[in-house]
Amino acid sequence: MFINGMGIVFAGGSGIEKFEGALAGPWVAPNSHNEAGLPSYQADLAGAGRQDLLKKIRRADKMSKMAVVAAADAAEDAGLENLAAHRVGVILSTAHGPHVTTFKFLDGIYDYGEEEVSPITFSNSVHNSTCSYIAQTMDIQGPTLTVTQFFHSFYNALSLASLWLADDRVDYALVGGVEQYGDVLSWIVDQKLTTAKDGMIKPFNLTPTPQVPGEGAAFFLVSKTAMGKAYCQVDDIFLGWDADRAIKADIRVIDSDGMAPDESAYLACGSSGVPMAAYSPLFGSMMSGSAFNMAAAALTLKHQRVYPNPVADNPHNLPLLPKDFGVDINRMSCLRFDCRGEAMGAHLSRA
Amino acid sequence: MPENSDRELAEIRRKIKEILVEGLSLEHWTPEEIKDDEILFGQGLDLDSLDAAEIAVLIQRNFNFIVGDPEQTREAFYSISTLAEYIYQNTQGQD
Numbered sequence: 001m002f003i004n005g006m007g008i009v010f011a012g013g014s015g016i017e018k019f020e021g022a023l024a025g026p027w028v029a030p031n032s033h034n035e036a037g038l039p040s041y042q043a044d045l046a047g048a049g050r051q052d053l054l055k056k057i058r059r060a061d062k063m064s065k066m067a068v069v070a071a072a073d074a075a076e077d078a079g080l081e082n083l084a085a086h087r088v089g090v091i092l093s094t095a096h097g098p099h100v101t102t103f104k105f106l107d108g109i110y111d112y113g114e115e116e117v118s119p120i121t122f123s124n125s126v127h128n129s130t131c132s133y134i135a136q137t138m139d140i141q142g143p144t145l146t147v148t149q150f151f152h153s154f155y156n157a158l159s160l161a162s163l164w165l166a167d168d169r170v171d172y173a174l175v176g177g178v179e180q181y182g183d184v185l186s187w188i189v190d191q192k193l194t195t196a197k198d199g200m201i202k203p204f205n206l207t208p209t210p211q212v213p214g215e216g217a218a219f220f221l222v223s224k225t226a227m228g229k230a231y232c233q234v235d236d237i238f239l240g241w242d243a244d245r246a247i248k249a250d251i252r253v254i255d256s257d258g259m260a261p262d263e264s265a266y267l268a269c270g271s272s273g274v275p276m277a278a279y280s281p282l283f284g285s286m287m288s289g290s291a292f293n294m295a296a297a298a299l300t301l302k303h304q305r306v307y308p309n310p311v312a313d314n315p316h317n318l319p320l321l322p323k324d325f326g327v328d329i330n331r332m333s334c335l336r337f338d339c340r341g342e343a344m345g346a347h348l349s350r351a
Numbered sequence: 352m353p354e355n356s357d358r359e360l361a362e363i364r365r366k367i368k369e370i371l372v373e374g375l376s377l378e379h380w381t382p383e384e385i386k387d388d389e390i391l392f393g394q395g396l397d398l399d400s401l402d403a404a405e406i407a408v409l410i411q412r413n414f415n416f417i418v419g420d421p422e423q424t425r426e427a428f429y430s431i432s433t434l435a436e437y438i439y440q441n442t443q444g445q446d
Contacts, residue, residue: 058376059401116411119404120375
């Protein structure tokens with residue numbers, strides 16, 4: 001399976017160029033703080049392109065709008081046009097779904113009663129509504145599915161995309177991850193996890209990693225064969241990880257971002273000596289943040305360019321990716337541990 | 352009395368425009384840009400059936416009366432002005 005196109009919306013802007021610029025640049029502090037002073041990375045769609053597309057889905061919530069922009073960008077990046085004429089499927093991963101809209105709907109019941117609750121808010125609170133918006137705006141005729149498995153939502157979605165392609169159910173799949181920031185989520189993770197009061201996620205602290213909620217969408221246009229400007233190949237998607245049996249990779253990208261109270265499972269990744277990178281400080285803590293880290297790996301493989309760790313605090317002396325990493329980068333490993341220490345991830349190689 | 356009703360209708364139209372822009376996420380419109388005789392569905396604001404359901408809820412919330420069967424209120428939902436007339440007629444006598 002090949003990654004042929006990517007689209008990204010995050011706190012740093014919209015588009016692959018913006019994301020690559022963030023990867024190449026220094027760490028940037030969170031762009032928002034709520035009334036309680038809690039930091040977050042929030043996407044601003046006003047500056048995004050695709051305003052015509054957004055006009056078509058004016059009633060959609062922010063989660064759907066971010067996903068639509070990222071999915072459309074991924075298809076365009078791959079050069080895939082007239083999607084109605086192709087067998088395209090959509091698989092969206094999200095850990096928390098449209099929770100902001102769902103809480104708004106519930107607030108409506110409390111405030112106005114069942115008879116005066118907003119029909120638009122209800123329709124947007126339906127879990128698969130984001131996929132529907134993507135299919136509607138891009139005229140996609142194939143299957144759509146929303147996958148939620150908290151920490152492993154994205155890799156499960158990617159695995160499913162691989163199956164759909166292998167089964168010849170579709171010729172192309174738009175697979176991605178999306179999360180929306182909400183004050184309720186911010187409050188919950190602040191209560192349950194360790195918030196980075198200074199706004200800086202330190203992904204190699206691990207015991208614990210301080211978190212800063214993020215939001216955004218990262219989409220990939222994948223297919224069985226490489227199209228013109230494929231980023232990389234997805235060799236396999238794995239469940240379970242063992243340092244002794246791990247496939248040798250040139251760089252390992254870990255998804256540590258503080259969304260689990262203890263991320264010490266990542267410490268085992270350091271034993272092999274494979275240089276480690278983590279980019280969550282650029283886009284924030286998200287259970288579907290795996291999609292953003294995989295996008296960074298895909299860019300690394302395609303451009304043969306090393307993106308240094310934006311935050312390199314290293315209390316456990318892990319083998320971090322050096323800025324002057326000079327060898328050819330042929331194979332990368334991306335992985336995420338959940339709160340029970342179970343891993344899921346993907347191996348990528350040059351296209 | 353007619354002057355009073357004209358003033359009340361103008362105020363209702365102004366309020367409707369604000370409510371629709373906010374409640375229907377008409378991000379590419381401002382209330383001031385919407386004409387009094389702007390058609391709501393098919394042309395003008397180009398709204399659809401889900402918007403109609405939302406408008407009914409918005410009216411109930413903001414003007415404190417239950418909107419009847421949409422089939423019976425089809426004429427009222429034609430334009431901003433007809434909607435204002437409908438609301439005016441149904442709010443007479445309210446505090």
